[in-house]
Amino acid sequence: MAKEIQTKNQLSRGKTLDGINFCINQEASLKAFLEDGDIPMDNNATESALRSFCLHKHAWKLIDSLDGANASAIIYSITETAKANDLNPFRYLEHVLTVLKDHQDDREYGFIDDILPWSEKLPAICRSKTKATNI
Incomplete structure (x- = not known):
């Protein structure tokens, strides 16, 4: 869904779009703790x-x-x-x-x-x- 929002330009420039772009660009890092139980969800x-x-x-x-x-x-x-x-x-x-x-x-x-x-x-x-x- 986030990629659809990004490609269709449904959001104007702003913090929400910046947040979605961050999530898309960091997807692998943000999902790492789901694949490895030894990685803590917090610091x-x-x-x-x-x-x-x-x-x-x-x-x-x-x-x-x-x-x-x-x-x-x-x-x-x-x-x-x-x-x-x-x-x-x-x-x-x-x-x-x-x-x-x-x-x-x-x-x-x-x-x-x-x-x-x-x-x-x-x-x-x-x-x-x-x-x-x-x-």
Whole structure:
């Protein structure tokens, strides 16, 4: 029906015609979730994942250089990857930074496989959801 409206010029230029043209041009994308049940109909999961990042945007005022922005992006990426892999983000980040500090002069990067979030070699503290106390 939309294609008939478009070809017969039954609608004058306007928002309705623009909307119909958009639907026609994006038909495959708009129907994708009907063909694959794993594709969500909304982006609520994505918005939820970004919420904590956006709530802390007032701290961005402290980032006054490209290097600072790159460092923040790396930390956010590592943190969100830890969350996605059901790790304690603080403990995982602490572990990664400690290991990287010990290897900062290395030219061989094989150790990185051991600190990836899905590595079996991660310490148990990274998988713990509670804070550990130093006794």
